[in-house]
Amino acid sequence: MSNPTAAMLVIGDEILSGRTRDANMYYLAGELTKHGIDLKEVRVISDDATAIVAAVKSLSAGYDHVFTSGGIGPTHDDITADCIARAFDVAIDVRDDARAILAAHYATTGTEMNAARLRMARIPDGAELIENPVSAAPGFTLGNVHVMAGVPLVFQAMVASVLATLVGGQPLLSQTLRVDRGEGEIAATLSALAEKYSDLSIGCYPFQNNGVFGANVVLRGADGARIDAATTELARDLGL
Amino acid sequence: MSNPTAAMLVIGDEILSGRTRDANMYYLAGELTKHGIDLKEVRVISDDATAIVAAVKSLSAGYDHVFTSGGIGPTHDDITADCIARAFDVAIDVRDDARAILAAHYATTGTEMNAARLRMARIPDGAELIENPVSAAPGFTLGNVHVMAGVPLVFQAMVASVLATLVGGQPLLSQTLRVDRGEGEIAATLSALAEKYSDLSIGCYPFQNNGVFGANVVLRGADGARIDAATTELARDLGL
Known part of the structure; x- marks a missing residue:
């Protein structure tokens, strides 16, 4: 549900x-x-x-x-x-x-x-x-x-x-992987991951710090084990 | 306009x-x-x-x-x-x-x-x-x-x-009067002022600081002289 x-x-x-x-x-x-x-x-x-x-x-x-x-x-x-x-x-x-x-x-x-x-x-x-x-x-x-x-x-x-009076659902869980590379560098890997883990929401949030571009990849969903698996796979694919 | x-x-x-x-x-x-x-x-x-x-x-x-x-x-x-x-x-x-x-x-x-x-x-x-x-x-x-x-x-x-490419209008000017009284204390005065100065937008934003209630009254409009007049009148009406 x-x-x-x-x-x-x-x-x-x-x-x-x-x-x-x-x-x-x-x-x-x-x-x-x-x-x-x-x-x-x-x-x-x-x-x-x-x-x-x-x-x-x-x-x-x-x-x-x-x-x-x-x-x-x-x-x-x-x-x-x-x-x-x-x-x-x-x-x-x-x-x-x-x-x-x-x-x-x-x-x-x-x-x-x-x-x-x-x-x-x-x-x-x-x-x-x-x-x-x-x-x-x-x-x-x-x-x-x-x-x-x-x-x-x-x-x-x-x-x-x-x-306190409302019936909630499954809390949204998330993990964040910080990647010190530009978004354009990791976009293809993320796209493939998002297709494989279509039950998760995978967002990419770029940042700029002293002229260095990086991105926080946030993986969200209700199933902690799936998020773990996807995060581990992403880190491996990116050689982190 | x-x-x-x-x-x-x-x-x-x-x-x-x-x-x-x-x-x-x-x-x-x-x-x-x-x-x-x-x-x-x-x-x-x-x-x-x-x-x-x-x-x-x-x-x-x-x-x-x-x-x-x-x-x-x-x-x-x-x-x-x-x-x-x-x-x-x-x-x-x-x-x-x-x-x-x-x-x-x-x-x-x-x-x-x-x-x-x-x-x-x-x-x-x-x-x-x-x-x-x-x-x-x-x-x-x-x-x-x-x-x-x-x-x-x-x-x-x-x-x-x-x-830089857009035609703007008259900048919205504002003055803020901080009142160290509860909103309920000054509401009638504000209401009368808002009716008299209907060309201005007069907002009341309550705050709480260490258990003391107060409010920031913000007077907004395009005409600085009208804002001045209304702010002066409000301060006088509240005995500030």
Whole structure:
């Protein structure tokens, strides 16, 4: 049986303007790989309602799971929850369980529950809450879409909460062979190997270090013994 | 007149598997912002021909420019050029001008021009070459799609080559105000400001530092004086 598939939707102008370098995509990709869920696509879009609704619909229909990050805070640019409700055509309002979580948190920190903070208790009908052990305001899962915060610490905590509830597949295993030769030198050998081991994914990632060209060959698959065999064969074929 | 729009397509399993943290998206986003081209969307997809062709068609139709990175080397997993040709329904073959560039480069480095390296001279009909001052093998522009290498040093050099040929718009300017208060505290003030300065994009990016919550408020727009005015007003409203 093949692994479940997933897409990620990163919502926020800060990545597209070059202000912030992505961290959540990198984190989620690693966690999904360990969990045996195949991340097939990532989209980064801006805080634009039409774009968010269209992307959620498209990705939700195309993959087993969709993970979103960003846009669920208390400020005017936090429009993700409302867009998810629109994408699934359900109502959204402040929900009692979410409000209770926020109220309990603010009581311990002596923070006032104002109208802006209450917005974070707006949850689409039919969604399940995702726990936020860092700053209380919950994420939620609606259908196959998991809606999480953009702040990396909170995002990571929510990913842990969600992954604990999902059935994964076989973790993707990999081995890397570093070759200090140009890609063009080893391409024919790699091509033959990829044909023989068609159950593995064999990628070649060139690098340049002080003017010297080399490549990392990464062999990926679910079967460790096959990866071992292919890596050994490759090293022998290249005379390493 | 509004700025030209752009999308980026990152091609490669290494980002989706969590092996590599993206660098090219971050670089391109910053360069486009300086150049007055609005990056509206980024997609990351795997080395899969069907996915690449579909994404190129969709993004090419939706934006003024599309920038791709990855998959134009000499190995079996380098399928981008062929996919671009398919997306535009044009033929692709080794082209004399590209072969001459490679031949000259390999002559100076004493490298053999083999079948794998010759693949890098495969250019779709009608494309213009993009110069690669780092390692010679060119990228190309076909229609509104700019096809570049994934190795960051080469990618960056090609971006410089391409941007020199494009008409940009007004650079996106920005100011950031750091506020050491939770987002929920300043949300109402921000909301009123965003309504008053609807020509600006005002984003609020929360952070957490040693348990203390704060937010960076980023004001973006083409008119520096308006950004100044809004930032001053915000600082005053927040008593900073």
